[in-house]
Amino acid sequence: MDKSEYKFEPIQKDSLVVELTKRILDYIFSGSIKPGDKLPAERQLSEALGVGRSAIREAIKSLTVLGILEVRQGYGTYLKRADSTLLTQSIEWSLLLGERQTMDLIEARKEIELTLAKLATERWEGLELEELHQIVEKMKDANLTDFIEYDIQFHLKLSDMARNSVLKDILSSIRSLLRTWIKYVIEKAGETAFSYEDHYAIYKAVAERNAEAAVKAMAYHMDDATKRLIEVLQETEQSRKALQQK
Template sequence: MAIPLPQSSGTRREGPGVELTRRLLEYLLSGEVRPGQRIPSERQLAEALSAGRSTVREAIKSLSLLGLLEQRVGDGTYLSRSSSDLLPQVIEWGLLLGEKRLDDLLEARYYLEVQLTGWAAERRTEEQLEELRAIAEKMRSASDDFEAYVEADIAFHRQLAEMSGNTTLASVLSSVRSLLRAWASRVIRTAGETETSLAMHEPILQAVERGDAEAARAAMTAHMDRATRRLQASMPDEEDETDKSA
């Protein structure tokens, strides 16, 4: 039985990965799949969309990172129960306007975080610094509460962006808030603890407190390096994906 996926208009000047991700997103939000329901297998999607499985796999990974899909090793991929809440952020982030793939999303956040943190160390006010300290204390207090920790983690990065004084880039970071939430939640839940993440944030706070921009950027770089590796490790490998019949 054919899977009722949207047809390509053939008018957009985009790479195959971008076009496929757009069509898959349209399908997921069309009502054909209910929140919490398993979507067609990678093989079925590739056949229905006349696309390579590697391209389908990248599209699924990108949408999983944004929180729209949940990949379960050995059990297929499911539409997130909170997908409707995430739609405005996904659109704002620009996935529909041409974001290419998972690696691009990771790279964009990496460099944005590092630069804004350096500026935060140079430009922060004492009032802003006190707020950052208060957020860090919330992170310490939420060591056994993953949801509270993730909220505080996101607030920590958002505060650094505000402290940078660059409203344009801070706005860009705000636009990827859905990405930040999915990122932090996936990494923390996969790790099963918050101590490692907290230990990566402490040097950032200390460098910003000292007004040491170089040390702040170095600390954030170390944090982004580790977080990126942990996120990539949390994504199911190709051989772990199990095709399920519709």
């Protein structure tokens, strides 16, 4: 899509910087600009969105803090190049911006995981339990990067054992969200022992076919991870505000 084809919708009234930030993200997600491309000048954005140039600068500053944009002095503002897909980036940015829809998705994930834990406990067969155990064992001594992948494997394996194709498809569809969520939680903690213990407790309950204990262990894990994630979001928001005040 040619850059000139994208039509910004003017902001009709004064709004928070986060609203303006969302508008710029809409532009990025539209496909009008690709990683490495230069954004329209502040003056153009100001006219298109119907806001002052100072507000544009604040929004750009916020997106720079998040690592989305790069300001090159004397040259302009550019969309950073990234190895991840735009889908993964959009989920990550939404998390950092505190999008209500993303928080709703996190809430929904908890309910899905509780149901999967219960069904997996009741329905696992053959070598599935040993496969789950192997994942847990790999988590025990894994570095931070590998732990994230084993964490995802654990939850996807539970979805296999639950034998519910609809729930499995839903969990698989939000795999990018899982990776982003787990990454923030683990990196904030700086260690993995607490998460390993959570997963071992779930595994133990599943192995014993104790559905009540499995649901309880999964609920504890989800609540703890959500609490840690919210702390990350709050710290990011505080950093953004501090930068704006400079």
